[in-house]
Amino acid sequence: MGKGKKKGWKRVPREADENIHDVNLKRHISNLPDEEMFVIDTTALPLEDEKPAELTFKQKAALKHKLCKSALKDEDVDMKDLELKTFPRVAFSSETIKTRSNKLDQASTKYDLWEEDNTKPAESTSNDFEAVGIEHYDKVLQRKRRKAPKATRFVPNIIPAVEIPKEGASYNPTLDSYVAYANQIVQEELKMEKAEKKINKNLPAKNVSNVGPGAEFEDFRSLLNRDEEEDASDDENPISTNVSSKTARTKPKTIKQKKLALLRKIQSLQKDKESMSKKQLQEFSNLKKTLRDVRKEEDEHKAKIAARKQQKVLDSLTKRKKLGRGEFKAYEEPVLLTEELTGNLRQLPSRGNILEERFKSLQKRNILPIAGERKKSNRKTTFKVKFVEKRSVKEVTKGSRVL
Template sequence: MGKKSKTSRKGKKAWRANISTEDIHDFFEKSTKDALSGGSLTSAPTESLFFIDKSQDLSVKKKIEKKREKVLRVDSMLKKNPFVEAVPSSKQKSSKKKKKEALNAKDVVQDVPKDETVPDSGMVPIWGDEGQHSCKARQVSKQSIIPAVEVEPPGCSYNPTFDSHQDSLAQAVAEEMQKAYKIELGPQPVPLTVMGEVVDEDDKYFIEADDGNDDQMDEENLSEDDKATEKRPLKTKRVTRVELNKRARRKEQQKKEAETKKAVEFSKDIDNLPDILQEIAKEDEEKQKRHLRKAIAKQERLKSCPPRLGKYKFQPAPPQVLLSEELTGSLRKLKGCATLARDRFKSLEKRGLIPPSAKSGRK
């Protein structure tokens, strides 16, 4: 491009004509644009141009948390499966000392009196007795009704009185007689061999021949009867419409009679309602008495005989009663009898601590 030609500025008129006004026009255009757009940026305050965004980006935060919560496959395999039961570890036996210490600590803690003015918030004190107990209660064995050591009656002493000795002897004799009567009146065992008369050889042949002929004759008679029944023609009687109508009317009449009979019985029951209520109350009373009698009988039975634990039934030991000729009246002359271990064993069986064993003789 060529250089711009210079104009002369000697005169005032020429000077005004040759001065450029582009800067002024640009300034006016810029000012009008700023006025239309809302003001100049250079004159605007900093607070209106910039601001600090302190709000949280929830979507990004959720993504980060989700990524953090994601469990690796290795960790998921090592996690406990709720559908598979854990292998129970060996339980340590709780000592009596620890139990005693726990009971003493429980006694030391005093219950704070509850203020009725304070509303109940549903909270339970951690040292209180209330609340849900997740642990299982320890199973406690039932106490036996039979005492561990039973005292023999006075008649079993080494130097008893005459009356007490006779009473104990009578009781022992009654028990033995009861056993004998039970065996005698009980069901008789099936004999292994049956006594009979000796049959001769000639009679044997006749018996065998008679048995065979009778069977053959019976079979022949049965076959003839079957053939005769097969040859008979089966005649079926045709039922007419009149007969069917009669049957339907009879059936309807029987149904009506049953309904009327039922209604009459129901009305009678309503009339006899006080008597029925009295009978029901009487039956309930009888049932309660029967239940009470059964409970008392069960308690009495448990006192003398334990519940069945094994294959064999408990057999009580016979009473240790001395005979009249064995009474000496002195401990020095008393005959020794090693039954202490047997008595303890029978006591354990009677209390239901061990199952009764079979009576075995010495080999």
């Protein structure tokens, strides 16, 4: 057969060969009776009556308490008459569980507005499934989320933005708190007065003539006269000094004296050696004690280092840093004494400036720099012109020859 005929034979449809088995099977099943097709299982045991689940001790006690409470409300009943009965456990539907969980969520969102930590609890997000899907998507694609910059996580200071006024500044303070508050204000005012006095003291005095050169010359002449008088008194009472001109001569040592000196030196060296050996032996015997002392010192040193690190972190979060060239000046709160109060408190005009207070708070918390004058540099602005004639570049004059 040729190649063309073989290809034509393959194109013949074979649907009849493929479907003939299914057709025969359907024909055979349709002729069968129901008893042969289906089998009823008569060997299975009958279902026993389900026993109700027993309650735990805690559940029994709680149920007994509830029954007693409800019975005593209606009429006086003896405790012995109340008998516990076992109740089957109730399977809650999914709807009841959902409503219960919703109620619990609503109860958890309640919070006290006037607590110290008055942060509202985070609400439960409904996009949990979405978040899980995004996480899985990132994991499959090996895609990393972009991290937030460090600047957003940086905490400049933990000092509160709005400082709570002191107890003595309230409308109806206690005597001790008011006295402490007033004393603090007085101390601040005394410091200011002291600084003003120091400045005024350094200033030149008014209505006082300056000292001229003539007065200086008179003072100098009086000092010279005093020195001359002291010299004259010294001449009248001279100090007697009898210094012997002869110097004491040392005699040379004999051989016996030299031998004795050498013997003493050897003995002293031996004593030093013995004392050193004794000291070393004593130190060796006290080795455990010395090791204990060394460990104790090391522990103390480590504790000091840890405390220093902790204090450093605390200072960085609570103290003010040097930002800018200026000097920080705290906000002066307006204060009125009891004598200065006139009339009703409601009729008093408002004092202080909120913007200034906010600005000072930002400076104190290391958020804003403090402006100030720029320091004058010692660098010269004008330079002198200097002419230097080097040997390699000398001026060519008459008579000079090229090397």
